[in-house]
Amino acid sequence: MTRNKRVITVGYLGPPGTYSHQAAIQQFKEYESQPNTDVVYKPQKSIGACFTSVQDGAVDYSLVPFENSSNGQVVLTYDLFRDWFTSSASESAKKVVSTDTPRFTVISEQFVPIHHNLITFADDVTKITKIYSHPQVWTQCRRFLAEYELDNNIKVEKLDTSSTSKAVENLLHVSDPEERQKTAAIASSTASEIHNVPIKIPSVEDFSGNTTRFLCLGPDSAYLDQSGHQAALNFTPDTNSGTSNQKMHLLTFLIKRNDDFGSLCDILEKFKKYNLNLQTITTRPSIDKPWQYVFFVEVWDGHEPDALKACLAELEPLVFELSVVGSFYRSRRFFEMLT
Numbered sequence: 001m002t003r004n005k006r007v008i009t010v011g012y013l014g015p016p017g018t019y020s021h022q023a024a025i026q027q028f029k030e031y032e033s034q035p036n037t038d039v040v041y042k043p044q045k046s047i048g049a050c051f052t053s054v055q056d057g058a059v060d061y062s063l064v065p066f067e068n069s070s071n072g073q074v075v076l077t078y079d080l081f082r083d084w085f086t087s088s089a090s091e092s093a094k095k096v097v098s099t100d101t102p103r104f105t106v107i108s109e110q111f112v113p114i115h116h117n118l119i120t121f122a123d124d125v126t127k128i129t130k131i132y133s134h135p136q137v138w139t140q141c142r143r144f145l146a147e148y149e150l151d152n153n154i155k156v157e158k159l160d161t162s163s164t165s166k167a168v169e170n171l172l173h174v175s176d177p178e179e180r181q182k183t184a185a186i187a188s189s190t191a192s193e194i195h196n197v198p199i200k201i202p203s204v205e206d207f208s209g210n211t212t213r214f215l216c217l218g219p220d221s222a223y224l225d226q227s228g229h230q231a232a233l234n235f236t237p238d239t240n241s242g243t244s245n246q247k248m249h250l251l252t253f254l255i256k257r258n259d260d261f262g263s264l265c266d267i268l269e270k271f272k273k274y275n276l277n278l279q280t281i282t283t284r285p286s287i288d289k290p291w292q293y294v295f296f297v298e299v300w301d302g303h304e305p306d307a308l309k310a311c312l313a314e315l316e317p318l319v320f321e322l323s324v325v326g327s328f329y330r331s332r333r334f335f336e337m338l339t
């Protein structure tokens with residue numbers, strides 16, 4: 001008798017060949033070799049679609065870019081967390097984001113080394129007048145762009161694409177040979193291979209350690225029955241070799257009395273009291289309440305199982321719309337990068 005195969009479906013910002021695709025493979029590679037398991041990677045049309053597809057059960061997991069070591073937060077992803085986990089979404093986002101509570105949570109993180117390349121059919125880089133790439137890339141390659149005077153906005157058009165792989169694909173649609181000599185893309189070596197366009201200059205990123213941290217969204221076990229997901233993997237240090245035993249929590253909230261002195265300080269005191277070590281703090285505009293802000297905080301716990309719960313109870317009177325977006329084990333790569 002043959003047992004049914006387990007199929008794990010994984011969404012990422014498409015098309016194939018993006019850094020998000022690399023993040024998805026990095027997260028699920030070890031499951032590919034497991035008997036009776038198939039991993040199916042499903043490109044999504046946008047980062048927003050990566051969220052909706054997990055919510056709807058179209059995929060079991062999705063990888064979304066969250067922050068980069070050179071240019072910081074991926075604000076689009078933060079805004080999607082805001083739209084899903086608070087009521088402070090823009091009207092247009094509210095139409096896209098279902099009014100249901102999110103049935104997904106952050107279940108792990110992946111650090112992906114990002115090496116950008118200038119990809120083009122052009123023979124002479126100084127003749128380039130049009131470059132395609134994902135908007136996140138421009139500020140990761142400032143030095144290179146300046147060195148080749150490609151940062152001259154009068155001479156050179158920098159055109160945003162929905163992904164880096166799409167930027168390379170665009171080069172294939174340039175049929176005029178003269179135009180081809182003037183057009184380039186910045187993307188990964190994988191995108192160059194997939195679309196068969198040569199790398200003219202490799203490693204154009206400003207910092208050799210350029211790294212993007214991706215978060216993996218997965219079904220929230222509290223909603224598994226309703227979500228139609230087939231898989232609920234447990235990314236603990238025992239089950240996932242890339243995982244350390246240090247637990248992170250990503251929280252979101254709005255401050256309740258933000259005209260009072262020290263209201264943020266009162267909140268931070270609670271993290272201190274419960275040994276929840278603050279790692280990041282970020283704000284995004286709360287769209288429907290002008291000049292108020294949605295806070296995102298990441299804390300490490302000190303291995304005290306009830307600390308988070310007790311802290312959340314004490315935060316409740318100080319904040320609005322407190323949510324735990326995810327609790328997950330820190331990737332081992334994080335510690336390797338510190339050494």
Ligand SMILES: O=C(O)C(=O)Cc1ccccc1
Nearest residue numbers: 018019020134136163164212
């Ligand atoms: O466009 C891509 O390849 C993405 O996955 C988004 C992105 C862009 C630049 C750095 C990391 C992720």
